[in-house]
Amino acid sequence: MSKKTVLITGAGGGGSNNLIRSIQRSSYPVRLVGSNADRFILSRSLAERNYLLPRGDSGKGYAEALNRVAAAEKLDLIVANNDTEVRGISAVRDRLDAPVFLPSHATIEMCQDKFTLSSHLEAHGFRMAKTVSIQDLDRVEEAFAQFPDQERLWCRMRKGSGSAGSLPVSKPEQVRFWVKYWQEMRGVPENMFLLSEYLPGRDYAFQSVWKDGQLVLAKTCERVAYLFARLMPSGTSSTPQIGRLVNNPVVNDICTRAVQSIDPHATGMFSIDLKEDRSGLPCITEINIGRFFMITIVFNAVGHHNMAETYLKLAFNQPVEIPASERYDDIGSEETYLIRGIDNEPGVISRSALESSYISLVDEGE
Incomplete structure (x- = not known):
C-alpha cells in the first residue's frame, strides 16, 4: 500500500502531538504534516513538515491556505483535531482540495452547543443533568428555583472546551458575579452560560x-x-x-x-x-x-x-x-x-x- 500524506491540525499542542504519537506507534504507512495558528506551539510539532495557517475561525483565507498545503504536499486527508478547527474545516469542506472524515456539519453544530445537545438527548429519553439557559441575570433566582433539592449547581458555558467558564455555585449572587466577570473581562455574553444540576460521581x-x-x-x-x-x-x-x-x-x-x-x-x-x-x-x-x-x-x-x-x-x-x-x-x-x-x-x-x-x-x- 502506498504511503498516505495526512495533515494534522493543531500540531504542537498536546492533543495533536498525542495523536501523532499514536499514529507513529501503529504500522500504518503515512507521512504526517502539521499545521497551527500559533508559531510557538507549532515549533513543538512532531509532524515531518509544518505550516503556519490562519485560525480556523478567522474567516481570512482559511480554506485557501488549506488548499495551498493540499497542493504543496499532495494531501490525502485533513484531520481536524480541536473544536475550532473541526467547526472551521467542516464549514468549508466543500471548498477543500483534500478530503475530511468528519460528521455532518449539522451534527457538529448540535454537539458543539451543550444546551442544544442536552435538550436533544433529554427529548430522546436520556437521563441528563437538568439544565437551564441563563438569559437574564436579573432572573437568576428563578433559575435557581428550578433546582429545589440541589445544594450545589454547575455554572458553565454552552460552547467551548477545557472546562472554560465552569464554576460550582450555591447562590444566585455567585452566578451574577461569575457571568459579569466573563462579560467584562472576556466579552462573553450572559446568554452563553448555563446552570446545571451538579453531578458528583465518576x-x-x-x-x-x-x-x-x-x-x-x-x-x-x-x-x-x-x-x-x-x-x-x-x-x-x-x-x-x-x-x-x-x-x-x-x-x-x-x-x-x-x-x-x-x-x-x-x-x-x-x-x-x-x-x-x-x-x-x-x-x-x-x-x-x-x-x-x-x-x-x-x-x-x-x-x-x-x-x-x-x-x-x-x-x-x-x-x-x-x-x-x-x-x-x-x-x-x-x-x-x-x-x-x-x-x-x-x-x-x-x-x-x-x-x-x-x-x-x-x-x-x-
Whole structure:
C-alpha cells in the first residue's frame, strides 16, 4: 500500500502531538504534516513538515491556505483535531482540495452547543443533568428555583472546551458575579452560560469512531485525578493527571444509543464526556465532536486495535475487521493507567509495572 500524506491540525499542542504519537506507534504507512495558528506551539510539532495557517475561525483565507498545503504536499486527508478547527474545516469542506472524515456539519453544530445537545438527548429519553439557559441575570433566582433539592449547581458555558467558564455555585449572587466577570473581562455574553444540576460521581471519557452509522471501535478511560485541580475554582477539569482504562457496559450503551439518536449516519470521531449522578448513573455532559480526546494516546497503547490507525483506515475506505467482542473491550487483560504531568511526556503503564517501579516504605492502608 502506498504511503498516505495526512495533515494534522493543531500540531504542537498536546492533543495533536498525542495523536501523532499514536499514529507513529501503529504500522500504518503515512507521512504526517502539521499545521497551527500559533508559531510557538507549532515549533513543538512532531509532524515531518509544518505550516503556519490562519485560525480556523478567522474567516481570512482559511480554506485557501488549506488548499495551498493540499497542493504543496499532495494531501490525502485533513484531520481536524480541536473544536475550532473541526467547526472551521467542516464549514468549508466543500471548498477543500483534500478530503475530511468528519460528521455532518449539522451534527457538529448540535454537539458543539451543550444546551442544544442536552435538550436533544433529554427529548430522546436520556437521563441528563437538568439544565437551564441563563438569559437574564436579573432572573437568576428563578433559575435557581428550578433546582429545589440541589445544594450545589454547575455554572458553565454552552460552547467551548477545557472546562472554560465552569464554576460550582450555591447562590444566585455567585452566578451574577461569575457571568459579569466573563462579560467584562472576556466579552462573553450572559446568554452563553448555563446552570446545571451538579453531578458528583465518576468521570468518564468514551472515545469512539464511526462509519456510516455503525460503531466500529470504542474505548473508555475513567478520569481519576486532574491536572491543576487544586488551582481550579471547580476543583476539577477535563484534563486528567491520572486515568485508567475501563469497560463499563452502561457507559457503552448510553453513548452508543446517544450517537445513533443524534445522527443515524454517524461518521468520524465522537468523543463523549460523562459524569455519574447521585445514584451512580452516567450522564452525558458533552460530545467533543469530530476529534480525538487530548488523552487519546492511552487508547492506543494497549489492545489489538489502534484507534488512530482504525480512523485512518476508515477514512480511506480500507477494510477494518474488529470482532464484536473487542468493539468496546479492547483494553488489554491488565488494568492500565494513563499518567500525565506538565513538562512530561504522557505515560501509559500497567498495574503490575506501576507496582514494581518503586520500593514502598509506606505502611499498608496509608
